[in-house]
Structure formats: C-alpha cells, structure tokens
Amino acid sequence: MTIEADYTTDEMMSVVAARQLRDGQVCFVGIGLPSEAANLARLSHAPNVILIYESGTIGTKPEVLPLSIGDGELAEQADLVVSVPEVFAYWLQAGRVDVGFLSAAQIDRFANLNSTVIGDYDQPKVRLPGAGGAPEIASAAGRVIVMLRQTRKTFVPTVDFVTSVGFGKRGVGRRGHRGAGPSVVITNLGVLEPDPESHELTLTAIHPNTDPADVIDSTGWPLRVAENLVTTVPPTGEEMRILRDLKERTARAHAVT
Amino acid sequence: MAEFVSLREGIAKLVPDGSTVALEGFTHLIPFAAGHEVIRQERRDLTLVRMTPDVIYDQMIGMGCARKLIFSWGGNPGVGSLHRLRDAVENSHPVSLELEEHSHAGMAARYTAGAAGLPFGVLRAYTGTDLEQRTNVASLNDPFTGEQVSAVPAIRPDVTVIHAQQADRHGNVGLWGITGVQREAALAARAVMVTVEEVVEELDHVGPNHTVLPFWTISAIAEVPRGSHPSYSMGYSTRDNRFYKKWDAISRDHDLFKAWMDKFVFSLDFEGYLTALDDGSLLEMVDDD
Numbered sequence: 001m002t003i004e005a006d007y008t009t010d011e012m013m014s015v016v017a018a019r020q021l022r023d024g025q026v027c028f029v030g031i032g033l034p035s036e037a038a039n040l041a042r043l044s045h046a047p048n049v050i051l052i053y054e055s056g057t058i059g060t061k062p063e064v065l066p067l068s069i070g071d072g073e074l075a076e077q078a079d080l081v082v083s084v085p086e087v088f089a090y091w092l093q094a095g096r097v098d099v100g101f102l103s104a105a106q107i108d109r110f111a112n113l114n115s116t117v118i119g120d121y122d123q124p125k126v127r128l129p130g131a132g133g134a135p136e137i138a139s140a141a142g143r144v145i146v147m148l149r150q151t152r153k154t155f156v157p158t159v160d161f162v163t164s165v166g167f168g169k170r171g172v173g174r175r176g177h178r179g180a181g182p183s184v185v186i187t188n189l190g191v192l193e194p195d196p197e198s199h200e201l202t203l204t205a206i207h208p209n210t211d212p213a214d215v216i217d218s219t220g221w222p223l224r225v226a227e228n229l230v231t232t233v234p235p236t237g238e239e240m241r242i243l244r245d246l247k248e249r250t251a252r253a254h255a256v257t
Numbered sequence: 258m259a260e261f262v263s264l265r266e267g268i269a270k271l272v273p274d275g276s277t278v279a280l281e282g283f284t285h286l287i288p289f290a291a292g293h294e295v296i297r298q299e300r301r302d303l304t305l306v307r308m309t310p311d312v313i314y315d316q317m318i319g320m321g322c323a324r325k326l327i328f329s330w331g332g333n334p335g336v337g338s339l340h341r342l343r344d345a346v347e348n349s350h351p352v353s354l355e356l357e358e359h360s361h362a363g364m365a366a367r368y369t370a371g372a373a374g375l376p377f378g379v380l381r382a383y384t385g386t387d388l389e390q391r392t393n394v395a396s397l398n399d400p401f402t403g404e405q406v407s408a409v410p411a412i413r414p415d416v417t418v419i420h421a422q423q424a425d426r427h428g429n430v431g432l433w434g435i436t437g438v439q440r441e442a443a444l445a446a447r448a449v450m451v452t453v454e455e456v457v458e459e460l461d462h463v464g465p466n467h468t469v470l471p472f473w474t475i476s477a478i479a480e481v482p483r484g485s486h487p488s489y490s491m492g493y494s495t496r497d498n499r500f501y502k503k504w505d506a507i508s509r510d511h512d513l514f515k516a517w518m519d520k521f522v523f524s525l526d527f528e529g530y531l532t533a534l535d536d537g538s539l540l541e542m543v544d545d546d
Contacts, residue, residue, distance in 0.1 A: 075285070085368065131329055131363075162385065164382075
C-alpha cells in the first residue's frame with residue numbers, strides 16, 4: 001500500500017502527465033511542467049523514454065531540469081544533437097515522435113490552442129510569444145498531451161487565434177494532419193478528453209478534493225462531464241520523492257550566485 | 258573571403274540602415290556583442306530576422322533599431338515576456354513594429370530554402386491555423402500525389418550575424434553544441450559576419466565534419482571573447498540565468514530600460530560591459546527577487 005503524500009496542484013499535474021508516458025516512447029518536450037513530467041516518467045516507471053527538445057537535443061537525460069530549451073545540460077546529456085531544421089524536419093514532421101506536450105494561453109472546446117495573441121491580432125491586448133514549435137507538435141506528434149491551468153480566461157468558447165490545431169474550429173477533425181491530436185488535457189482541477197465522436201473536450205477525471213461544479217465554473221463553455229467520472233489517484237509517496245528530488249537538484253543548480 | 262576585422266568595422270560595413278539582418282543562435286551562441294554594436298551605431302529601420310527573438314532583440318527593438326520583425330517565438334526563455342517587444346507591438350513604443358510570424362518549422366524551412374537557392378519551403382502544420390490568414394503562406398498541391406501542403410517563401414537576409422567558438426587563422430569557423438539554424442541562416446545570406454570566442458591556429462575539433470562554415474562562405478570575422486553573454490558558448494562559458502531573470506525587471510519599465518542601455522551598452526564598448534559584469538555593477542540597478 002502506498003502512502004498519500006502532500007503535493008501542490010502543479011505537482012499533481014506533473015504526476016498525472018508522467019503517468020501518461022510508457023517506457024520506450026519518443027516524447028517531444030517543452031520547458032516547464034512538460035519537462036518536469038517527462039523527466040519524472042524517465043526517473044520512475046519509464047526509464048527508456050526518449051526525450052527530444054526542440055533545440056535539437058535527442059535522447060537527452062538531464063540531471064536537472066533546464067531553465068531554457070537550449071541549456072548546455074541538454075546538449076551534454078544527449079545521444080545526439082542535430083540542427084533545428086533537422087529536428088523539425090527529420091524527427092518531428094517525419095512522424096518519429098509518439099507523444100508531444102503543449103501548453104497555451106487559451107484552449108477551446110475542440111482543443112485548439114492559442115499562444116499568439118489575446119484580443120485582435122492587429123490591436124492586441126496581449127502580445128504572446130507566438131507559435132514556436134507548437135503547430136508542428138500539434139500536427140505531427142502521434143498524440144498530444146496538453147497541460148494548462150483551468151480558468152474561464154484560459155478555457156474559452158473560441159480562442160482568439162488558432163496557433164495549433166486540435167480538432168478544428170467546428171470540431172470536425174484533423175484533415176491535413178498526420179497525428180491523432182490532443183488525447184488528454186491535464187489541468188489543476190482534473191483531466192479532460194475529447195469525445196470520440198464529437199471531439200468536444202469532456203471532463204473524465206477530477207483531482208481529489210475537487211468539486212465538479214468548480215471545474216464547470218472554471219470553464220468558458222458548458223462543460224460536459226463523463227457519466228463515469230473518476231477521481232485521479234493522488235501522487236504516491238514514491239512519485240513525490242522522485243519529483244521533489246528532481247526539483248531540489250534543479251533549484252540548487254539554477255540558484256542565483 | 259573571410260576578412261578579420263574589429264567588431265565596430267564589421268558592423269559598420271555589413272549592417273547599413275534599412276537592411277534585413279538575421280542574428281541567429283538558438284539559446285546557445287547568441288551574438289549579443291554584435292547586437293550591442295548595432296545599437297551603438299544607431300542603426301535604424303532594420304528588418305530583424307530570427308527564430309527566437311530573445312533579450313538581444315528586445316534590446317535592439319527597445320532602442321528603436323527595428324522597423325519589422327520576422328520570427329517564430331519571441332520570449333525570454335524560461336522567464337516570460339519580452340517587455341520591449343510587447344511595448345512596440347501593443348503601444349508602438351518607441352516605434353511601431355511590423356510583424357511577420359511563422360512557426361519554428363516554418364522559419365527553418367524558409368532559411369533552408371534560402372540556403373538552397375530555392376523559392377520556398379514546404380510544410381503541413383499550418384492547415385487550419387490562423388497563421389494561414391496572417392502570414393505569407395500559400396496553399397499548394399503536391400504535383401505528384403495531389404496532397405495539399407503549405408508553401409513558405411525563402412528568406413535571404415542581407416547579412417547574417419552569428420557567434421561561434423572558434424575560427425582558425427584562415428577564417429574557417431568551428432562551432433559545436435546546439436547549432437540551431439546558424440548554418441542555414443549563414444548560407445541563405447548575401448554576407449556573413451561571425452564573432453568568435455577565439456582565433457586559433459587549428460580548430461579544437463578537426464576532421465572532415467567539424468568545420469561548420471568554411472572560410473570562403475564568410476565575409477568578416479571579429480574576435481570577441483564572451484561575445485555571447487548572457488547566452489553561452491559551450492566550452493567557453495555557461496548561460497547567465499541570473500541575467501535573464503533580472504532582464505524581466507530591467508526591461509519592464511521603459512525608463513529603467515533606457516537608463517540601463519545608456520549606461521552599459523551605449524556608453525561602453527563590449528569590454529566595458531564585461532568589466533561591469535565582472536565587478537557586479539551590471540545588474541545592481543535591480544534587486545534580486
């Protein structure tokens with residue numbers, strides 16, 4: 001029997017995402033929670049997971065989490081380092097990636113993602129960093145895990161800009177894209193999955209001590225809740241020990257000197 | 258043919274007002290010293306090209322060097338927004354900035370086409386995105402299978418500026434670690450300026466696969482030790498993460514930004530900047546968080 005540990009909502013998200021990865025899978029990873037989740041998986045149940053960062057570092061096994069996508073640590077611990085055109089062309093777009101991670105400033109009910117602009121494109125309220133590697137991850141990875149904190153500002157009926165395609169503006173599908181698209185959206189409140197037919201995001205799991213009404217209230221469209229809604233298994237003591245070790249190592253390595 | 262020059266001479270000769278300039282480097286080997294020199298020479302109306310405009314483009318945009326930005330991701334890596342870039346886009350301060358944006362793969366394809374002398378690159382992922390309406394992309398049918406794909410136009414910068422670890426005395430350039438899109442950006446450009454950590458008799462990594470750019474593809478080389486700070490040059494320096502974190506506070510307020518730039522970039526040469534870095538004064542205008 002495992003002992004339930006104390007954890008933050010970010011840690012809950014990382015643990016749930018890590019559990020999604022299977023040993024040996026090839027994962028295209030971004031900075032932040034995805035990087036935390038993928039490395040937690042590598043250090044626990046999936047030691048042979050292959051991590052690719054868009055800086056061209058392939059098969060990297062960082063001792064500490066990178067602060068930037070191009071930290072020297074990622075290159076030093078990689079099986080190989082390729083150029084940026086190569087990582088996108090030969091490795092991602094060619095279909096060699098099983099799982100991609102994405103986040104965004106906004107997501108809509110059909111899992112389309114916005115990381116470009118809030119408000120009007122020409123008169124933006126907030127200019128966001130832009131597409132980066134997201135459109136190709138969304139298009140070409142075998143499937144996509146989205147990690148995003150859930151509020152009415154982030155979960156909106158229609159995104160202000162479709163940077164990366166989930167299931168299209170009307171949810172009709174993914175014509176022109178080779179990957180299966182977002183298979184799961186992991187938030188601080190629960191887990192959403194696209195309905196197999198309509199592709200509408202549906203709440204399928206809630207985290208412990210979370211009220212489904214709060215999840216509905218934190219969603220900018222009338223959120224559908226699965227009939228067989230389950231409660232997420234909380235992080236185990238072992239998962240938390242590995243994750244906290246990783247985070248402490250990381251904090252020491254990046255400490256301001 | 259590679260000519261050894263000072264940083265000042267190289268920028269004066271190769272980066273005129275109004276030109277299209279790519280300063281490349283994917284987190285690693287970012288040519289900061291060269292960007293500072295562009296600011297010091299008060300270049301205006303530049304079209305800046307770069308996949309990942311980070312702090313160096315924030316500085317150039319905030320100092321009014323740029324008219325247009327061609328890019329795919331503009332942020333402070335691992336920290337957050339670029340406040341000077343946002344101020345230019347959201348408030349036209351200090352001048353308005355035209356944007357032409359792509360995905361990373363789109364930019365990589367554009368540089369690769371430029372390097373190959375081809376008119377365009379080909380992609381799939383833009384289908385169904387709003388990039389289709391907002392940037393220079395065209396739909397195209399594969400003449401062999403009929404599959405619909407997206408075409409993105411080649412990029413041919415007037416000049417590409419990169420930072421590398423080494424050049425030998427002939428001007429062959431060696432760089433290693435995360436090499437980003439530098440080779441494509443250099444070969445796509447009409448002229449290439451390289452700053453290096455060190456000019457050496459023989460490159461550290463010798464052999465047929467290790468000269469990334471041969472001397473006859475390079476226009477000018479300037480030896481600028483630590484010229485990638487606060488980015489890094491593998492084998493020579495490590496990334497100054499503290500600088501990136503503090504840049505958020507320096508750049509958030511445009512008066513503080515201007516004062517910092519005047520003091521450490523505009524009034525000093527790069528050696529003076531490094532002295533301020535080493536004695537701690539470079540970052541003392543803002544508190545640690």
